[in-house]
Amino acid sequence: xxxxxxxxxxxxxxAHDGAEVGKGLSVPALQQLLGKGAxxxxxxxHAECLGRLWGAAPAGLARLAAAEAGLxxxxxxxxxxDPVHLRVDRDRALLADVGVMQVSQDEAVKLTDALSxxxxxxxxxxxxxxxxxxxxxxxxxxxxxxxxxWDVVGEDINRHLPQGDDGLAWSRMLNELxxxxxxHPANDEREMRGELAVNSVWLWGEGEPGxxxxxxxxxxxxxxxxxxxxxxxxMRVDAAPFAFAGLEPGDDCLLALDALQAAAQYRDAWGxxxxxxxxxxxxxxxxxxxxxxxxxxxxxxxxxxxxGFELTLxxxxxxxxxxxxxxxxxxx
Numbered sequence: 001x002x003x004x005x006x007x008x009x010x011x012x013x014x015a016h017d018g019a020e021v022g023k024g025l026s027v028p029a030l031q032q033l034l035g036k037g038a039x040x041x042x043x044x045x046h047a048e049c050l051g052r053l054w055g056a057a058p059a060g061l062a063r064l065a066a067a068e069a070g071l072x073x074x075x076x077x078x079x080x081x082d083p084v085h086l087r088v089d090r091d092r093a094l095l096a097d098v099g100v101m102q103v104s105q106d107e108a109v110k111l112t113d114a115l116s117x118x119x120x121x122x123x124x125x126x127x128x129x130x131x132x133x134x135x136x137x138x139x140x141x142x143x144x145x146x147x148x149x150w151d152v153v154g155e156d157i158n159r160h161l162p163q164g165d166d167g168l169a170w171s172r173m174l175n176e177l178x179x180x181x182x183x184h185p186a187n188d189e190r191e192m193r194g195e196l197a198v199n200s201v202w203l204w205g206e207g208e209p210g211x212x213x214x215x216x217x218x219x220x221x222x223x224x225x226x227x228x229x230x231x232x233x234x235m236r237v238d239a240a241p242f243a244f245a246g247l248e249p250g251d252d253c254l255l256a257l258d259a260l261q262a263a264a265q266y267r268d269a270w271g272x273x274x275x276x277x278x279x280x281x282x283x284x285x286x287x288x289x290x291x292x293x294x295x296x297x298x299x300x301x302x303x304x305x306x307x308g309f310e311l312t313l314x315x316x317x318x319x320x321x322x323x324x325x326x327x328x329x330x331x332x
Contacts, residue, residue, distance in 0.1 A: 001295075002296075002298040002300070003252075003253050004053075004216060004302065005257060005301050006254065006304075008264070009265065009272070010260055010301075011264075011306075012272065012305075013267075022329065023329070025273055027284065030328075033287070036323050037317055039311050043305070043307070043308050047148040048304075049302060049308075053215040054215060055211075058210070059208065061225050061228050062205035064228045065133065066127070066135050069129040071129075071135065071137070075137075076137045076138055077137070079206050080133065081202070081203055082098065082202050083103055083111070083132065084149075084198070084199075084200050084201060084202045085196040086199055092158060093158060095157050095200075101195065101198065102195065105131045108130075110184070111128075111181065111184060111186055112126035114184055115181075122173075124136060124173075143165040143166040144164040144165065144170050145162065145167070147160035147204060149202050155265075174200065177201065178200045214230070216235065216252045220238055221239075221258075222240050243283065244287055244290070260276065260279070264305075291314075291315050299313045299314075300313075
């Protein structure tokens, strides 16, 4: 079996601090993998990586999600309008996604109903497919490009505002939407309970689904947007196992493991270090052992971000005694 392991967050996103943040970590198996395999540097965003794996950009996901939710996906243009929390920090606005919030379906319905009433005359309607995944239908062509949420969480949104002919108009719409959400009673109640307000949405997933090629026979992932990509390209889909021991042998597999992603995005250095050391025991050491025993025919490890890379390793590579373990600091 060939295993491709996509590990967003494996490389610290602020590459200039990466060596210091990873200093003293005990991850000998990971360092053996890095040193023995063929390591190719590849700076790339998460969305760029998915586009390369599937052979085309991950566009049109909102339309696929609308169809799955039973909405009239063929009419109008569709976007994800995912609920988020924006925090103003000096001269920038940082975005946190629903992963750090608890949003009920009742709250989602109230907030999206208010947005649909307000923007209905503009030909916009909002639909809460799930509490954490909202959809936006536009009667008019979008005429703008939007940055996928994967690449914006924990970042300054000013670098990722809508672009294109109507990009400025969509930015103005977002400002108006934020004012509406700020005064909504549902957010007043959330703040009284000590919870983060849903004070904005993030628009993305526009366009038409691409002609994608499956990067493997099956996908193991917890990301719903990845599941849409996989199902559209004919892959079998299941949830990601908690550890390598839960990985069933079989057809070649793409495993998207997001255990490190949030800690890296939110610059939680201690959480990132603890999770990386846990992954050493749950994943890296067992994968190294499986390669030695030839239970894995090939391992490809992909990390995204400014210090991203792609590592390919086969059992025969472990016999290259002249290649030493690679310290994590060397990644930066």
